[in-house]
Amino acid sequence: MAARRTAPRLLNTLCRVSSRRFGALPEGSTSSSSQHLINIEYECSAHNYHPIPVVFSQAKGSSIWDPEGNKYLDFLSAYSAVNQGHCHPKIMKALVQQAERLTLSSRAFYNDRFPVFAECLTSMFRYDMVLPMNTGAEGVETALKLARKWGYEKKKIPKDEAIIVSCCGCFHGRTLAAISMSCDNEATHGFGPLLPGHLKVDFGDEASLEKIFKGHDSIICCQVIIPPDGYLKAVRDLCSKFNVLMIADEIQSGLARSGRMLACDWEEVRPDIVILGKALGGGVIPVSAVLADKDIMLCIHPGEHGRVKGDQINRVNQVYGRCDGPCGDDAEEAERELDGIGSVYENDVVFLDAQLEQCVREFGNGRFELTEG
Numbered sequence: 624m625a626a627r628r629t630a631p632r633l634l635n636t637l638c639r640v641s642s643r644r645f646g647a648l649p650e651g652s653t654s655s656s657s658q659h660l661i662n663i664e665y666e667c668s669a670h671n672y673h674p675i676p677v678v679f680s681q682a683k684g685s686s687i688w689d690p691e692g693n694k695y696l697d698f699l700s701a702y703s704a705v706n707q708g709h710c711h712p713k714i715m716k717a718l719v720q721q722a723e724r725l726t727l728s729s730r731a732f733y734n735d736r737f738p739v740f741a742e743c744l745t746s747m748f749r750y751d752m753v754l755p756m757n758t759g760a761e762g763v764e765t766a767l768k769l770a771r772k773w774g775y776e777k778k779k780i781p782k783d784e785a786i787i788v789s790c791c792g793c794f795h796g797r798t799l800a801a802i803s804m805s806c807d808n809e810a811t812h813g814f815g816p817l818l819p820g821h822l823k824v825d826f827g828d829e830a831s832l833e834k835i836f837k838g839h840d841s842i843i844c845c846q847v848i849i850p851p852d853g854y855l856k857a858v859r860d861l862c863s864k865f866n867v868l869m870i871a872d873e874i875q876s877g878l879a880r881s882g883r884m885l886a887c888d889w890e891e892v893r894p895d896i897v898i899l900g901k902a903l904g905g906g907v908i909p910v911s912a913v914l915a916d917k918d919i920m921l922c923i924h925p926g927e928h929g930r931v932k933g934d935q936i937n938r939v940n941q942v943y944g945r946c947d948g949p950c951g952d953d954a955e956e957a958e959r960e961l962d963g964i965g966s967v968y969e970n971d972v973v974f975l976d977a978q979l980e981q982c983v984r985e986f987g988n989g990r991f992e993l994t995e996g
């Protein structure tokens with residue numbers, strides 16, 4: 624829960640500091656005032672969020688402008704979905720080029736981008752196969768279904784008795800399966816009954832995990848947040864000992880957010896199933912992916928699972944970039960961007976040290992505290 628409230632507090636603090644006028648409103652901005660837009664949204668949209676009162680009108684890299692022309696630094700990056708920066712020129716170019724060439728084939732047919740993307744992603748993360756989805760929560764659902772299928776086909780768990788063990792304090796999305804793994808009353812209250820077949824354990828509590836494994840034919844689903852030292856390795860060892868699958872939800876922590884491609888890499892742990900999302904779509908389309916080796920992935924057969932828009936991937940192949948022309952390797956561009964925001968950081972943000980300390984727990988090796996989307 625603390626983590627969930629971290630991001631709004633941090634952004635609020637920064638907004639107050641950087642909301643001075645930095646220059647002219649960028650071309651093409653709307654003329655409606657922020658307050659007018661906030662009022663319309665309040666009247667016409669469900670109240671399932673409580674947004675910070677800043678209206679994004681235009682953005683570039685880490686900068687955002689509101690309709691009045693105030694400039695902000697984006698420290699939230701859409702909960703990591705725009706880690707590459709807003710409107711990254713290579714991502715935008717690839718998106719437009721691909722959308723004009725082929726919009727969608729669905730997985731009923733083959734297309735000429737998805738295989739390239741699948742090969743790229745599996746070789747990058749060293750798993751045999753990938754199953755693409757759209758949102759993060761769908762990626763989570765997919766991983767759970769895959770794990771259950773493996774449990775019945777390979778581990779020979781009796782019908783409908785598979786158990787998913789999840790860790791309190793983690794966040795996996797807002798669907799029924801995802802909230803069934805949550806210990807957060809705000810996320811679950813009023814949405815019952817939750818799915819059966821779920822057990823929970825405190826994140827970091829190896830002893831309780833071992834007790835559960837000893838008592839059940841379980842499957843573990845474990846989201847990566849900042850773990851106590853050695854915890855991920857301990858979970859890996861327990862999973863291997865009891866023939867339980869380890870699933871790492873790296874939707875937010877993956878793709879170099881922690882300073883390594885996967886946060887699990889810090890402990891040199893290889894989960895059986897990895898879920899990616901958010902930054903995978905370059906911030907322009909929702910893309911998630913489940914990675915696993917063949918003995919697990921091939922437990923799902925044609926017709927058993929899928930998404931019509933699973934082949935949005937044909938764009939993501941280029942969006943993510945490494946296959947056709949690396950946008951992730953563009954160190955010079957990243958450095959220029961950092962130079963640009965450096966002075967703002969020095970002038971404004973350093974004065975916030977005290978508040979920032981409350982908001983962000985940063986570790987020497989680049990780890991971070993996760994926020995919920």
Ligand SMILES: Cc1ncc(COP(=O)(O)O)c(C=O)c1O
Nearest residue numbers: 758759760795796874875995996
């Ligand atoms: C670790 C993690 N898993 C799953 C999700 C759900 O992703 P989505 O909002 O795309 O469904 C999130 C979103 O914040 C997340 O941080």
